Amino acid sequence: MTNESALKIRKEIVPYLPPALQSKINALDEGHYDALEEIRLRVNQPVALNMGKREVTLDDKGVLREDFKRGYIINKEDMKRTVASVSENSYYAYEEDIKRGFITLPGGHRVGLAGQVVWRGNEVGMMKNISSLCFRIAREKKGCAESLLPHIETEEGIMSALLVSPPRCGKTTILRDLARLLAGGAGDKKAKNVVIVDERSELAGCYGGVPQLDVGGHTDVLDACPKAAGMMMALRSLAPQIIVTDEIGRDEDAAAVQECLNAGVKVISSFHAASFEELKRRPATKRLLAAEAFQVGILLSRRNGPGTIQEIAGWD
């Protein structure tokens, strides 16, 4: 029987890959699809498949190899056709996404882009001669945040929480599941109004404005919206009980979090750091922690795979 990951990848990712690579990925053993996290294409370099802790390549016959010298080399034609596919042959329609460095595919998968950036004034004007693509496979791990819920939805009410970890430890997946649980009313709990401010279209994986991933029935999504502006917009017009946003780090994000908390809205967010100590040293979070903006801190790692809960700290 074909497993769910295999079906999803074959249907939602493979059609966008270079024609020469499509049959190779389709022919992979089904067990490999569960571990597949990223597919990286770089011009004149072998294709790279990120499968959890190991990175492998595919040779001309479609066999997985650890030795990258034997991998299938992505040529310029492959890159041109893949960029055309992911942008639906409509650069103009994805202009803003390309400027931000990624395109979201149906299913919520994200394709990161790298190439020659044209700088106009103080911002990215366009990106041309795209030479690298990173397909990140969106995976929902429904229920992965259930063990955290009692720390966030307590007898005293909802607690503002900050998820802390280095990259690729499952912050976004856990945040999405928390939003789903809170907005869906887990167990006998009442559903809350949740607003997701999804600057990088990763949390809800919106395609055409519609969330492709389950974020709960009482969730509004501000897609591709800068975090600070989005939090203020949500506060003014969407009457949220909880705002969920990924990777706060700039001063204006911290100020917006403070505004939300002053307005009685709880914030659940994440931050790139390897430890709580590091978090306390960063200017943006230092101030928030001093103001007791977050009541719960959750430290994640990859010790037992992505999403391992390393430590839960009460900060109130």
Add this chain to the structure above:
Amino acid sequence: MWLKVLGGILIVAGCGVWGLLEAKKIRRRLEQIKELRLALNFLEKDITLMYVPLSEALDNAGDFCDGGIGCFFRRGAASLREKSGITAGEAWRSGLAELKKHSALREPELRLLEGVAEQIGISEAGEQRKCLDLVSEQLKIIETRNYENMENNQKLWVYGGFVLGAVVVLLLI
């Protein structure tokens, strides 16, 4: 004798009908250039104002016109929807091959459309507007120039057909 007369009549009628058909093609060509121009304007608006993805925009433009011109846009849209790694230029050219088979358009306007294949879909909205506006303007010039001579050309084909038939008959006699 009667056989010769019948043969002569058939030759004159045949050449005359050929002339009439050619005259009709002249009008049809101009109507199709106009239709194409309007459809390209529509496509340009879809791209530059609504940011509609190309496959959908081509379909919309195809719905806006009939016959061969509609086939051109719809064929291009269908090629893009197949998601077989095809580029916008290749899809546009596949539509163009269809257009050549099913329209009265001639080399000058087909060459203009061929040029669009290099640009369509691959640049920002402003560049797409410039490209489609330019082609539209050039089609307008072809249309105006040919419209002015349309009646004369049509007459030339109609009369020319019958005259040619008569000349052939006279030569055979």
